[in-house]
Amino acid sequence: MKIIAYGIREDELPYVKEWENDNQIKIETVPDLLDEKTVQLAANHDAIVAYQQKDYTPELIKKIRDLNIKYLSIRNTGVDNVDGDAVNQYGLIVTNVPSYSxxxxxxxxxxxxxxxxxxxxxxxxxxxxxxxxxxxxxxxxxxxxxxxxxxxxxxxxxxxxxxxxxxxxxxxxxxxxxxxxxxxxxxxxxxxxxxxxxxxxxxxxxxxxxxxxxxxxxxxxxxxxxxxxxxxxxxxxxxxxxxxxxxxxxxxxxxxxxxxxxxxxxxxxxxxxxxxxxxxxxxxxxxxxxxTPHTAFYTEPAVRNMVIDALNASKDLIETGHSDKEVKFK
Ligand code: COI
The missing domain is CATH 3.40.50.720 (NAD(P)-binding Rossmann-like Domain)
Incomplete structure (x- = not known):
């Protein structure tokens, strides 16, 4: 199973390690945010984990699908920056973390x-x-x-x-x-x-x-x-x-x-x-x-849950094709 996690900060790394130890699966982490340029780093992976306030544009979603990746697990709650029409059009499955804290x-x-x-x-x-x-x-x-x-x-x-x-x-x-x-x-x-x-x-x-x-x-x-x-x-x-x-x-x-x-x-x-x-x-x-610079989420328990829940969702998607955290876009 190959998962790449984008935009991983220093404060998230211990939780990635914790998940890797618990699941005996190695995660590729990159500090870069996911965008139309950095998406190439995801080639040959089964799923992407990302967090960001930047937009998930139709072009980006198409590029994810062009790499033959079906799964995107977002490690935050809001999905207002995800182009839902493009998600449906290209058949991407997106999960979020609806309640990290x-x-x-x-x-x-x-x-x-x-x-x-x-x-x-x-x-x-x-x-x-x-x-x-x-x-x-x-x-x-x-x-x-x-x-x-x-x-x-x-x-x-x-x-x-x-x-x-x-x-x-x-x-x-x-x-x-x-x-x-x-x-x-x-x-x-x-x-x-x-x-x-x-x-x-x-x-x-x-x-x-x-x-x-x-x-x-x-x-x-x-x-x-x-x-x-x-x-x-x-x-x-x-x-x-x-x-x-x-x-x-x-x-x-x-x-x-x-x-x-x-x-x-x-x-x-x-x-x-x-x-x-x-x-x-x-x-x-x-x-x-x-x-304050969008810091309401930024607590230790919340960040831990964001990382662990998103990685769990990604693993569920790869193993079963489904996750209880799937987001339905109208
Ligand atoms: C959210 O979870 O929707 C947030 O606003 C947190 C932020 C890291 C994007």
Whole structure:
């Protein structure tokens, strides 16, 4: 069995070794991301394991199939960067890791909200200037808030549990309602209702064609003044320019963004100051906006599960032609 794993980082190597020892199968690892140039490295392999925010284009998918490779196991959850039509057209079988650690992502939402509320950037700045004063940086408390959770899959459910443990009132919206949460009376009927009632909005939905720029000018206008926004899901869910307008007007009091539109040019890269511009530069200058480079997933248990589950899926595909992690593209 010959599996090649692309984009393998130093922090993933121990988990690859663990899997190799447990399964007595050698994996070829390469640091390069999978693209139309590096795909040639996969020649003579049975399956590809990859992780990346870069697009899996129709050209790339065709090239994988031209190498007579049928299986691609992605070691992350989101498949919005995979061209589903090309997957179906060329008969590629794709698996993902649907649940490597909902806590990893949910916990970052809570951590960032605490940072926003406790004015961490403001006090860090003051401390560096020997300024030991308090005002005007008074904090809110999570227990006094109404948290609106958009997307109540595994990550949303974990966020709900944690926010409830802080004593907050939690409301949720999802087109697919979870029966237990429904019984608990979490759901509101419309996004408009969620916008109107929430003092904090946290997004945990996958990106689809239907929710592109879900939070746009119209949505922000329906929210409470001084709302806080958390996005640990996908950058395309927020119209960044509309968010900037809402921050300028004070409609949005603070935002924590682990995902941003056009982030592939930025995230997990060390850039020069001159390379950071546009909406990134604008947002990075604000103390009430916290940006992290798509790190919500980046915990030890999550990374281990991403590697092990993807390799298991790849092995299942090679051995049986199927995996319970297969992604169906419409
Ligand atoms: C995902 O699992 O979908 C993520 O956003 C993580 C990232 C490594 C792509």
């Amino acid at each position: 909902p806590s990893a992502v949910a916990e970052l939402s809570i951590a960032k909200l605490l940072e926003l509320f406790r004015k961490t950037p403001q006090f860090n700045r003051k401390m560096k200037n020997n300024d030991f004063t308090w005002e005007p940086d008074i904090s809110k408390e999570i227990r006094t808030q109404t948290i609106g959770v958009i997307g109540t899959g595994r990550i949303g459910q974990t966020a709900i549990k944690i926010f409830k443990a802080f004593g907050a009132k939690v409301i949720g919206y999802d087109i697919y309602q979870n029966p237990t949460l429904k019984e608990e009376g979490i759901y509101v009927d419309t996004l408009e209702e969620l916008y109107a009632k929430s003092t904090v909005i946290t997004i945990h939905s996958p990106a689809t064609e239907d929710n592109y720029h879900l939070l746009d000018d119209e949505a922000f206008n329906k929210m409470q003044d001084g709302v806080h926004i958390l996005n640990m899901a996908r950058g395309t869910l927020i119209d960044t320019n509309a968010l900037i307008r809402a921050l300028d007007s004070g409609k949005v009091a603070g935002a924590a963004l682990d995902t941003l539109e056009n982030e592939t040019d930025y995230f997990n890269r060390k850039l020069k100051e001159s390379q950071v511009n546009g909406t990134f530069k604008n947002l990075l200058q604000r103390e009430n906006v916290l940006i």
